[in-house]
Amino acid sequence: MDFDFSSLFAFILFGLTIGVVYGIVALGISLIYSGLDIVHFAHGEIYMFGAFFGLVFSEQVGVPYPLALLSAMICAGVLGIVIERVFYRRLTRAGGGYTVAGMGMIICGFGMSVVLQNIAFLIWGADAEPFHVDLGEPYQFGDISLPKSYALTAVMALFLMAALHFFLVRTKLGLAVRAVAHNKDIAFLMGINVPLMISLIFGLACALAAAAGTLIGPMQSVQVEMGYLMLMKAFAAAVVGGFGSLPGAIVGGLLVGIFENLGAAYISPSHKDIYAFLLLILVLMIKPSGLFGVEARVKA
Amino acid sequence: MTATKNRLIAAGLAASLVAGMATVAAAGEIRVGITMRMISENGQKYGQMVMDEIDMINKAGGINGNTINATLLNDECKSDKGVANATKLIFQEKVHLLIGSTCSSVSLPIVDVTAKAEVPQIIPHSTNAKITQKGSAWVFRVPVSGRYYAGVNAKYVGENIGKKIAYLCAADAASQNDCEAMQSQMKSQHGVEPAYAAQVQEKEVDFRTHMQKIKTANVDGIMIAALAETMARALTQSYEAGIPASVRRIGSSSASNSPVPSIAGDAAKGVFFAAAYAAADRRPIARLFNEMVRKRYNINAPDHDFSQAYDLIRIVELALGRADLKLDSGSLAADRTAIRDAIASVENYQGLASGPISFCAAPTPQCRDGNRTAVLIAYTKGGENYVTEVLARVTMPADFGL
Amino acid sequence: MTEANETDGARGSTPMLSIRGVTTGYGKIQILHGVDLTVQRGQIAALLGGNGTGKSTLLKALSGLLPVWDGVVEFDGEPIHQLRPDQIVRRGLVQVTQGKDAYPAMTVEENLKLGAFTRSDRKGVADDLERVFTFFPRLKERRNQLSATLSGGEVQMLVIGRGLMARPKMIMLDEPSAALAPKVVLSIFATVNQIRATGVSVLMVEQNVRMALLLAEYAYIIRDGKILIKGEARDLIKDPNVKLSFLGGTVADTSREIVA
Numbered sequence: 002m003d004f005d006f007s008s009l010f011a012f013i014l015f016g017l018t019i020g021v022v023y024g025i026v027a028l029g030i031s032l033i034y035s036g037l038d039i040v041h042f043a044h045g046e047i048y049m050f051g052a053f054f055g056l057v058f059s060e061q062v063g064v065p066y067p068l069a070l071l072s073a074m075i076c077a078g079v080l081g082i083v084i085e086r087v088f089y090r091r092l093t094r095a096g097g098g099y100t101v102a103g104m105g106m107i108i109c110g111f112g113m114s115v116v117l118q119n120i121a122f123l124i125w126g127a128d129a130e131p132f133h134v135d136l137g138e139p140y141q142f143g144d145i146s147l148p149k150s151y152a153l154t155a156v157m158a159l160f161l162m163a164a165l166h167f168f169l170v171r172t173k174l175g176l177a178v179r180a181v182a183h184n185k186d187i188a189f190l191m192g193i194n195v196p197l198m199i200s201l202i203f204g205l206a207c208a209l210a211a212a213a214g215t216l217i218g219p220m221q222s223v224q225v226e227m228g229y230l231m232l233m234k235a236f237a238a239a240v241v242g243g244f245g246s247l248p249g250a251i252v253g254g255l256l257v258g259i260f261e262n263l264g265a266a267y268i269s270p271s272h273k274d275i276y277a278f279l280l281l282i283l284v285l286m287i288k289p290s291g292l293f294g295v296e297a298r299v300k301a
Numbered sequence: 302m303t304a305t306k307n308r309l310i311a312a313g314l315a316a317s318l319v320a321g322m323a324t325v326a327a328a329g330e331i332r333v334g335i336t337m338r339m340i341s342e343n344g345q346k347y348g349q350m351v352m353d354e355i356d357m358i359n360k361a362g363g364i365n366g367n368t369i370n371a372t373l374l375n376d377e378c379k380s381d382k383g384v385a386n387a388t389k390l391i392f393q394e395k396v397h398l399l400i401g402s403t404c405s406s407v408s409l410p411i412v413d414v415t416a417k418a419e420v421p422q423i424i425p426h427s428t429n430a431k432i433t434q435k436g437s438a439w440v441f442r443v444p445v446s447g448r449y450y451a452g453v454n455a456k457y458v459g460e461n462i463g464k465k466i467a468y469l470c471a472a473d474a475a476s477q478n479d480c481e482a483m484q485s486q487m488k489s490q491h492g493v494e495p496a497y498a499a500q501v502q503e504k505e506v507d508f509r510t511h512m513q514k515i516k517t518a519n520v521d522g523i524m525i526a527a528l529a530e531t532m533a534r535a536l537t538q539s540y541e542a543g544i545p546a547s548v549r550r551i552g553s554s555s556a557s558n559s560p561v562p563s564i565a566g567d568a569a570k571g572v573f574f575a576a577a578y579a580a581a582d583r584r585p586i587a588r589l590f591n592e593m594v595r596k597r598y599n600i601n602a603p604d605h606d607f608s609q610a611y612d613l614i615r616i617v618e619l620a621l622g623r624a625d626l627k628l629d630s631g632s633l634a635a636d637r638t639a640i641r642d643a644i645a646s647v648e649n650y651q652g653l654a655s656g657p658i659s660f661c662a663a664p665t666p667q668c669r670d671g672n673r674t675a676v677l678i679a680y681t682k683g684g685e686n687y688v689t690e691v692l693a694r695v696t697m698p699a700d701f702g703l
Numbered sequence: 704m705t706e707a708n709e710t711d712g713a714r715g716s717t718p719m720l721s722i723r724g725v726t727t728g729y730g731k732i733q734i735l736h737g738v739d740l741t742v743q744r745g746q747i748a749a750l751l752g753g754n755g756t757g758k759s760t761l762l763k764a765l766s767g768l769l770p771v772w773d774g775v776v777e778f779d780g781e782p783i784h785q786l787r788p789d790q791i792v793r794r795g796l797v798q799v800t801q802g803k804d805a806y807p808a809m810t811v812e813e814n815l816k817l818g819a820f821t822r823s824d825r826k827g828v829a830d831d832l833e834r835v836f837t838f839f840p841r842l843k844e845r846r847n848q849l850s851a852t853l854s855g856g857e858v859q860m861l862v863i864g865r866g867l868m869a870r871p872k873m874i875m876l877d878e879p880s881a882a883l884a885p886k887v888v889l890s891i892f893a894t895v896n897q898i899r900a901t902g903v904s905v906l907m908v909e910q911n912v913r914m915a916l917l918l919a920e921y922a923y924i925i926r927d928g929k930i931l932i933k934g935e936a937r938d939l940i941k942d943p944n945v946k947l948s949f950l951g952g953t954v955a956d957t958s959r960e961i962v963a
Contacts, residue, residue, distance in 0.1 A: 008513055015509040128341050129530040131564040139541055144517065146543035173820065180806060180817055186768055187804050192792030192821035192869060220541075221506040221534055222564050230506070266510040271472060271500035273507075 011145040012266045013259055018151040020258020021158035026213045026235035027242065027250035028162065029206030035182040035245040036202035039089070042110030044210055045232030046117035049225065051077040051211025052218040053125055056132045059215075066134050070157070073215045074208040081207025082200045084113060089203075090196070114228070121225045132218035154216040161212055162251055165205070169247070178202055230274065234261075237277040241284045243294025252292060256280060329367030329628040331621060334390025336401035336411070337425070337610075338378035343559060344403075346598045347610045348373055351400070351425075353597070354614045364621045367628060372396070376407050383407030387414045395633060396420065397626075398640050400613065403606060405429030405447075406474045415439045419634065421641035425613040426606050428554050429478050430666070430702065438664040441644050443613045444605070445655065446670040447482050448702030450554055450575040453675040453695040455486030459493075462549050463521025467497035469511055469535055471527035476503075479553035480526040486702075496520045501535075503528065508535045512542030526553035533564035540568050549573070557604045562680050562687035569683030573692055575675040577655050578608035581689045590653055601686060612652040616671075620644040647671075656696055667699040717780040719744045719873050719904040720765075720796070725774035725784070727764045734760040735928040737774065742873065742921075747895065747905040749919035749936065751912050757928040758908045762875055765906075766798040767791045779872060793821050795872035799865070801881055802858035807851035811842055814850050814861055818868030828868070835864035838894055856887035863894065873904040880911040892918045916940040 026048055033041045054076045058069035092105050136149035169175040180188040181198040189195050213231070214223075221227070238257045242249025257277045264276035284292060333355070339348045355371045358364065372394055376383035383402050390396045391414065399415055399422045402408045408427035415422035416437035424432065424440070428447040433440060458466065466487060470480035477500075487493050497518045499511050505527075515523060523544070525535045536550060549571060552561065556574035565572075580591060580602035590611060594603040624643035626636045642662070650658040656674020661667075677692040720742040728734040734757050742748045752758045763769040765776060767788035776784035778796050786794070806814055815835060819828045836843035839860040845853060850861055859879055866874050876895065880888040892914060899905050909915035916922055916936045924932040924945065932945065939945050 005517065008517065011513045012510055015507070015513075019507055126342055128343075128560055129533070129564055131533075131566060133566060139543060141543070145513065146541070148541040150541075173816070176809070176813060176817055177820055179809065180820075183806055183808065184804065186788075187800060187806070189768060189788035190766055190792065190798050190800060191817050191865075192789045192797075193817075194787070194789045196787075220538075222530065224530065226504075227506075230504070262507075262510055266514070269500075270511060271502065273502055273505065 007144050008266070012262045014142075014145065014147060015151075016259030016262035017255055018147070018155045018258070019262070020238075020255035021155050021162075021251075022213045022217050022254070023231075023234045023238045023257050024251040024254025025158050025161055025209050026231055027238035027254050028165065028247060029209040030235055030239045031242075031245050031247055031250040032182075032202055032206040032209075034239070035247075036178065036206075037089075037199055039106045040110065041206070042107060042232070043084070043113035043117055044206070044235070045228030045230075046114045046121070047077055047081060047207045047228075048210040048214045048231050049121060049223075049228035050080060050117065050214070051207075052132070052214030052223045052227065053121060053130075054211060055215025055218055056130055056223050059132070059134065066136075070212060070215045073211045077211030077214075078204035078208035082204040085200055085203040088113065090199075118225055118228070125225065127225055129222040129224040132223050134219040148220075150216075150219050154220075157212065157216055161209060165209070165247070174201075233274070234277050237281045240291055241281055243291030246291065246293040249291055249293030256292075329363075329365075329626070330370045331364065331367050331398070331626065331628065332394055332396040333369055333371045333617070334387070334394055334396035334399045334401075335371060335373045336376045336383055336386035336390065336399070336407070337373070338403045338407070339375040340377050341560075343600070343604070343606060344375075346600060347403075347607050348375070350594070350598060350607065351610050351614060354611070358614075358618055364618065365626075367621075367626065369621070376402050376404070378402075378404040378407060380407050380410050384410050384414060387411045391415070391418045391420050397633070397636050398423065398617065398621075400425065400617070402427065403610075404475070405432065405478065408432055412437050412440050420637050421644060423613060423617065423644060425610045428475065430482070433666040433669040434703075436664050439641055440664075440669055441660055442670050443616065443654070443658060443672065444609050445575075445577040445672045445675050446666065446702075447478055447554070448666075449670075449673055449675050449697045451479065451482030451486040452490075452697050452701055453575045453677060453693075454483055454551065455490050456695065457677055457693055458522060458549075458551060459487065459491040462551075464491050464493040465496040465518075465520045465522075466493070466551070467515045467518060467520045467523045468495050468499070469508065469515075469523065469525050469527070470498070470500050471503050471505065471531050472500060473503045473528055475555065476526040476528065476553050480524065482702075483524055483526070483551075483553075501527070501531075504531055506534060508538045509542060512539050512544060515539075516542055516544050520548060522549040522551055524551040524553070525556075527555070529555045529558035529560040530564060532556060533561050533569070536561070536565040536568040536572060546571055557678065558606070559600075559602070559604055559687070562683040563685050566683045569680045569687065571679060571681075573677055573679035576605050576678050577672055577675065578605035578653055579655070579676045579678045579689060579691050580604070581678065581691055582653070587653055602689070608653040612650075612654050612658065615652055616644070616647055616650055616658065619650065620647055655694065666703060670699070673697050673699055673701075717777075718742060719746070719779060720906065721775075721777045722761075722765070723775045723777075725761070725764060725776060726772045727760065727769050728772070729760075729769070733772075733928070735764065738925070738928070738930055740923055740930065740933075742904050742906050744904055745899065745902060746921060747899050747907060747919045749915040749922040750906060750908045750925060751910070751915060751922055752925040753910065756925050758925055759877060760928075761925070762798055762877055762908055765791075765796070765875060789821070792869055792871075795869075796875070797866045797869045797871035797873070798875045798877065799862050799879070800877050801879075802855055802862055805850040805853070805858045805861050805865070807849065809850060810847050811850055811853070811861060812846040814865050815842075815846075815868050818865035819870075821869055827870070831868055831870060835867055838867075838897065839864055856883055856891070859883060859887075859891055860894075863891070863898075867898065867903075871903060873906065874898070875906045875908070877908050878910060879907065880909060880914060888914060912945070913940070 030044050051073050054073035055069050058064050058072045092109055139146040139148040177193045181195055185195050238253035239250050242253025260280045261273055261276040265273040337348050339345050355369050359368045374386040376386050399420050403426040405427040408424050412435050416439050422440045424442045426444050430446050430448040433442055468480055484495055497515055525532050552572050552574035557576045562569040594600050620643040624639040645660050645662045648659045654672050655676045656672050658671035660671050674696040676694045678689050679692050681690050682688040718741045722740040725738045726735050750758055764771050771784040783791050822828055879891050919936045922936045922939050923930050
């Protein structure tokens with residue numbers, strides 16, 4: 002029997018286009034982890050809120066899609082900052098500093114996730130909302146058709162990653178963010194307003210999640226429950242890439258995307274969500290710190 | 302003097318107390334327990350409709366002077382909650398009749414509870430064929446059993462669409478059931494195996510791998526068996542993958558739910574499915590019903606969840622009216638039996654449903670699957686203001702698919 | 704001992720740094736029990752003591768990393784003990800941490816630029832970068848290397864250079880000699896002296912008592928969260944009790960008697 006290379010190519014392409022989305026959510030999770038040393042369990046809900054923000058701007062306010070994307074990112078960023086300032090900061094203070102890698106923070110994250118889900122439920126209801134963005138006919142590569150939404154998602158995601166990289170490496174503020182991520186006390190001694198930077202990191206991470214939500218909304222419709230699965234996948238991506246490593250988050254996202262699509266195509270589609278975790282276990286067995294993880298604390 | 306007066310007052314109080322108790326008993330209270338899936342907006346609304354209809358019966362004088370006291374619980378389409386609800390309603394509320402559920406996965410385990418407790422159960426919406434195959438003498442199903450749906454679907458598809466069919470089956474019980482039934486009907490009626498079959502997760506969001514495979518398989522039709530939102534996503538992605546509209550999309554029973562056309566939009570156009578009710582029905586009764594639902598609940602075109610819940614209340618009203626009920630403290634078991642027998646006596650009820658509903662006494666699917674007529678409905682326009690048309694109306698023999 | 708450091712007002716109207724009765728600690732554990740200390744303008748003062756005596760705790764309290772429970776910290780005539788660390792840096796008081804606190808994943812140049820985070824005068828920052836490179840030519844050679852690749856002496860130079868990038872009025876050095884070869888220590892101390900010559904006051908925390916006393920003008924010896932001995936460095940270096948306490952290896956109880 003002939004092996005269908007064109008299909009294989011298609012599956013990898015599908016994996017990449019969804020993988021970049023996992024990647025940008027994972028990027029946010031890793032950013033928060035490297036910046037605040039907390040594992041943010043409510044990030045899936047921020048992603049969901051971002052998708053709803055995008056939907057509201059696009060369909061109810063009626064702005065063009067790229068502007069809706071930007072507005073959703075800003076709103077989610079602000080939401081993230083408010084959550085961090087009002088709730089998480091109290092916990093980190095109670096722990097005696099700006100860093101608490103404790104159970105309290107994890108439980109607070111879970112609690113926030115439930116609260117956000119219920120708020121979204123009260124505002125938008127339980128039903129999935131269609132998010133129509135007409136971008137025109139799909140691109141055709143021989144037998145494979147790639148919807149423009151997917152192409153746009155991939156391009157936007159790569160652009161966001163590049164922009165984040167530029168920000169972190171080329172700007173003074175980015176330098177400060179990296180300093181805070183590595184060591185808050187030292188950053189303070191550099192004259193950096195660490196609490197402000199933490200808010201900035203949180204806002205950035207949440208804006209990235211919102212971008213993912215708005216990008217994926219038109220493909221998968223928008224629903225209150227959508228955050229959970231994305232959180233799981235992005236988590237897997239972040240761990241596969243090495244928790245806290247930003248390039249790792251992106252590569253992890255792409256790998257998870259490809260791996261699960263190939264698994265669904267060639268092994269069994271009925272348990273597609275398992276493949277991400279299968280990959281996770283495999284990587285952790287071979288390299289416990291993840292692909293880009295560093296044993297020493299050299300973050301950001 | 303004062304002592305006598307006090308005694309008089311006490312006696313009066315006691316008398317009025319006894320009298321009060323007596324009037325409560327005499328007014329007669331038929332306790333009805335309802336458990337339904339009320340997780341979506343529609344779910345909330347048809348739950349409300351059932352309660353509103355019961356209220357109206359009571360306001361119009363009740364049933365033979367007795368009032369219906371209904372308790373509505375939400376089972377969220379979860380079997381454990383459904384069973385807990387049923388247990389509570391039967392043993393704590395001591396209901397005479399149990400209505401529910403609206404999910405096969407919930408109705409099915411409740412059948413065992415009602416059979417054991419000997420309480421009549423009438424189901425507004427659940428298609429799983431097994432529900433009436435358990436042999437319980439206490440269960441009645443208003444909607445069309447899945448075995449008829451698949452038969453109707455397979456007949457139409459084989460004769461009008463083609464025999465090369467791909468199947469995408471989501472992992473939830475109802476969709477699995479619909480999918481298996483359709484595949485086995487395609488085999489028994491037309492002797493064909495699936496051209497492509499894949500099981501996907503209940504809430505799968507990405508179907509591109511399958512669509513790519515289905516596209517290369519060159520099929521005549523795709524059956525998508527999934528809950529509404531999952532189906533809508535699959536439909537949209539089938540077009541994104543470049544599968545042309547000439548390949549017909551066949552929906553499972555949940556295709557009738559309004560999220561399918563509203564989320565899928567243009568991708569819903571041409572999707573058809575077997576149902577027990579069509580909003581596009583031109584009969585006066587259906588037009589009045591549509592009008593009522595639109596006015597009261599602000600729903601453009603009610604789906605068969607609404608129509609079946611409505612039919613069910615009418616059938617319950619009819620049966621309760623026929624039953625000879627004592628409604629005192631010692632008559633609970635007798636009253637339950639009387640209600641069961643009264644429902645079993647309903648014959649040829651013509652309501653909103655696709656066909657007449659008839660029950661009989663034997664505890665068999667032939668007797669307890671009330672509606673044997675399915676309509677095939679197709680969307681001619683998607684979106685919030687979707688439009689449907691009736692493709693065909695097919696009645697099956699009572700023992701079809703057994 | 705003389706009280707010259709408090710009374711000698713010849714160098715300026717107010718001292719650069721003046722600490723009175725400072726207490727602090729971690730959580731409920733009190734470490735400092737009322738510390739008084741003064742650094743005059745343009746002076747190198749040394750704070751000496753063994754491990755666990757409260758030296759680093761005092762530096763953290765001065766930098767704002769630890770809350771001051773009680774007492775007053777005045778810098779350049781103004782109280783700073785309720786400010787955030789970044790605000791204290793903006794006032795011109797900069798703590799230079801140990802070499803291990805350079806950012807290993809950043810280049811030498813990035814580390815130095817981070818030191819100038821509070822400043823927005825590009826020209827001035829560029830000038831100061833060159834000034835740091837004249838102090839430490841080795842850093843110029845390695846400006847694009849990750850600081851993780853530097854030797855122990857080089858990272859110590861890097862953190863001092865980074866501290867200077869904020870153009871401080873005063874720097875506080877946390878054990879600049881720690882884990883370095885004597886030759887390297889000598890060159891670093893020489894640089895500290897040069898830095899002071901540019902008008903920057905210095906408070907140096909050290910365990911290397913002999914070397915510190917050679918460099919500093921005034922010194923404080925801390926033990927159990929209290930200042931035990933203070934005085935002109937040239938006096939202390941000859942003090943037999945100081946010799947016994949530190950150079951002899953054991954911090955004997957005799958040192959208590961000195962104060963009493």
